[in-house]
Amino acid sequence: MEQLPYSEKVMDHFMNPRxxxxxxxxxxIGTVGNPVCGDVMKMFLKIENNVIVDAKFxxxxxxxxxxxxxxxxxxxxxxxxxxxxxxxxxxxAEALGxxxxxxxxCSVLAEEALRSALKDYYKRQGKEVPFEIExxxxxx
Ligand code: FES
Numbered sequence: 001m002e003q004l005p006y007s008e009k010v011m012d013h014f015m016n017p018r019x020x021x022x023x024x025x026x027x028x029i030g031t032v033g034n035p036v037c038g039d040v041m042k043m044f045l046k047i048e049n050n051v052i053v054d055a056k057f058x059x060x061x062x063x064x065x066x067x068x069x070x071x072x073x074x075x076x077x078x079x080x081x082x083x084x085x086x087x088x089x090x091x092x093a094e095a096l097g098x099x100x101x102x103x104x105x106c107s108v109l110a111e112e113a114l115r116s117a118l119k120d121y122y123k124r125q126g127k128e129v130p131f132e133i134e135x136x137x138x139x140x
Contacts, residue, residue, distance in 0.1 A: 005100040006063070006064075006067075006099075006100070007096060007097030007098055008097065009067075009071075009095075009096045009097040010063070010064065010067045010096045010097065010099065011067075013066070013067035013068075013070040013071055013096065014063040014064075014066050014067045014070075017066050017067070017069070017070040018070045018071075018073060018074050019055055019056045019057060019070065019073035019074065020056065020057065020058065020070075021044075021056045021057075021058070022044055022056055022058065023044035023045070023046050023054055023055075023056050025046070026044040026045060026046055026117075027045055027046050027047040027048075027121050027124065028044075028045045028047065028117040028118055028119070028120040028121030028122075028124065029042065029043070029044050029045075029117055029120050030042070030043045030045075030112075030113045030114065030115070030116025030117030030118070030119065030120055031043075031113070031116065032109060032112040032113045032116050034061070034065070034105065034106070034108070034109045036105045037061070037062070037105075037106075039059070039060060039061030039062060039065050039106070039109065040059070040060045040061065041057060041058070041059045041060075041061060041065060041069055041109045041110065041112075041113040042057060042058045042059070042113065043055065043056075043057045043069070043072075043073070043113040043114055043116070043117040044056045044057065044117065045076070045114075045117045045118065045121060047081065047121055050080050050081055051078065051079070051080055051081075052076045052077060052078070052079055052080075052081070052084055053077070053078075054077065055072075055073035055076050055077055056073060057069040057070070057072075057073050057113070059109075061106070061109065062103075062106055064099055064103040064106035064107065065106040065109050065110070067096055068089070068092050068093065068096065068099075068106060068107040068109065068110035069109075069110050069113070071092050071095050071096050071110070072087065072092050072110040072111070072113075072114055075087055075091075075092065075095060076114060081118060081121075084114060084118065085115070085118065085131060087111065087114065088111055089104070089107035089108045089110060089111040090107070092107050092110050092111065093107045115131070118131075119131075
């Protein structure tokens, strides 16, 4: 049998995703769609004193999207907003032991959902959003 092009970590986070669900009293919620495939990711963040104390997600998407959502929610917990903003889709993919090149666009969804949830947080606080959600060039 041909070996799957996914690392063990990707498979693990796909089979046993961490932090699936919703946070009813979330501080920020971000929903993003992937223009490449139409998959959708929703991220919930609980923020206290500038620190992300909880993160959950719901992803209607492929395995790589689920794995990267799971990983990014693990990575942001305990981080300050500034630290969380430094997490790139590449960093998420690396933490998972890499993704096949054609699946890198799936990890973009995780980064954008995180930034979108943070943007929502700033809006709810009535504060100006101190960053832009980058428009990534998606590879086809
Ligand atoms: Fe849609 Fe992976 S194929 S996010």
